[in-house]
Amino acid sequence: MSAPQKTFRRSLLVTSAVLSSIALTAPVAFAAPKPSPTPTATPPADMSSVGGARLGQPGTQVDLGSGAPVLPKDITARSWIVADAESGEVLAAHNAHWRLPPASTMKMLFADTVLPKFPRTQEHEVAPSDLAGMGAGSSMVGIKEGETYTVRDLWLGVFLRSGNDAVHVLSAMNGGVETTVKEMNEHAEELQALDTHVVTPDGYDAPGQVSSAYDLTLFARSGLQKKDFREYCSTVRASFPGDTKEKKGKSVRESFEIQNTNRLLTGDSDVPVYQGIAGVKNGNTTNAGATFTGVAERNGRVLLVTAMNPEKREHNEVYKETAKLFDWGFQAAGKVRPVGELVAPKSAAQSGGQSGGNGSAGGAAGKASGSPVASASAAGRSGGMGVAFAISGGVLVLLAAAAFLVNRRWPLPDLVRRRSSRP
Incomplete structure (x- = not known):
């Protein structure tokens, strides 16, 4: 690994070391069809080919090379994908572009769209209107009207x-739910996530609200370029502000502990903490079933895995299947030929053109946007790693897009190495 790579990888390790200690205690594309109110029982024969023609085909797509392990036999997710987070190579996929309800994994797009807009120390007093319009049975973190929270509190x-109440408060700060949904759809298009149609910012079931394993992986990859996104999605537990009460004539703000519901990050009775896990987001609703996108690092390689709606209904099944796909991906990396790629944002493609790569990309999807990438700032770098996107002084700029496209890489800062002593 070169010195610049080591320096770049070190950044998240430094910012997230305390979290680790806590844990120990240009694509071929076409216009996507309009989303249907309910998903079909089988994947459509004609799906998007963003990222490569094979990704648009139904069924499992993998190209095993010499010495490559076979895929796990007991993966029941209706749609899944295993990808290298840095090179963008898709190692294997199953119905990658099947448009399905995403549940709270949609919050990754929400965060990638809205997170850069407000400093983490900004405070907001919650009005009754901020919490209006949430769906019945929504997951809540416990936000109270009339109480004041920092932006950091809300993102935690x-x-x-997976607090829908926190999503609605942040949406209110952003001009309202309607404005936020519009911006999320625009940002999805910019990221070339053309399977996605946003109806609610929190991922709550709604007619026509869909995404895909491919798109959710794009959202995670984009979000992970942000320092705050990486911190929040890898936090195991935190103190959250509670009610303000009068005690002995003084107003005292109580607090309570919240824990991440990502079971590969926190562990559970039937799921151990996954070695090298560092996020990203889970979800579960009636229509979507269980959904999950995770990122993990092992021996210098960073993989993204998304799994949607396992048919097997056992407890924590989506995490068990994701762990198996991670295990396969780390063993198969370098021994399989990619079946597609995670594409660059449209504005990056327009700025520098595409260079061919593995043959699965060539040209931007639809009309290229001239605006800079809304979700990521950039730091220009030379050498084989190309251009990395990182937060720099709170200003979002896109630099050296041509180098990024020539190298076809989107490096991530170093990810937390959790429980490295585990087998």
Whole structure:
């Protein structure tokens, strides 16, 4: 690994070391069809080919090379994908572009769209209107009307407890739910996530609200370029503000602990903490079933895995299947030929053009946007790693897009190495 790579990888390790200690205690594309109110029981024969023609085909897509392990036989997710987070190579996929209800994994797009807009120390007093319009049975972190929260508090509520109340407060700060949904759809298009149609910012079941394993992986990859996104999605537990009460004539703000509901990050009775896990987001609703996108690092390789709606209904099944796909991906990396790629944002493709790569990309999807990438700032770098996107002084700029496209890489800062002593 070169010195610049080591320096770049070190950044998240430094910012997230305390979290680790806590844990120990240009694509071929076409216009996507309009979303249907309910998903079909089988994948459509004609799906998007963003990222490569094979990704648009139904069924499992993998190209095993010499010495490559076979895929796990007991994966029941209706749609899944295993990808290298840095090179963008898709190692294997199953119905990658099947448009399905995403549940709270949609919050990754919400965060990638809205997170850069407010400093983490900004405070907001919650008005009754901020919490209006939430769906019945929504997951909540416990936000109270009339209480004041920092932006950091709200994002911890989004990522750890999947709080729809926190999403609605942040949406209110962003001009309202309607404005936020519009911006999320625009950002999805910019990321070339053309399977996605947003109806609610929190992922709550709604007619026509769909995404795909491919798109959710794009959202995670984009979000992970942000320092705050990485921190929030990898936090195991945190203290959250509670009610303000009068005690002995003084107003005292109580607090309570919240824990991340990502079971590969926290562990559970039937699921151990996954070695090298560092996020990202889970979800579960009636229509979507269980959904999950995870990122993990092992021996210098960073993989993204998304699994949607396992048919097997055992406890924590989506995490068990994701762990198996991670295990396969780490063993298969370098021994399989990619079946597609995670594409660059449209504005990056327009800025530098595409260079061919593995043959699965060539040209931007639809009309290229001239605006900079809304979700990521960039730091220009030379050498084989190309261009990395990182937060720099709170200003979002896109640099050296041509180098990024020539190298076809989107490096991630170093990810937390959790429980490295585990087998």
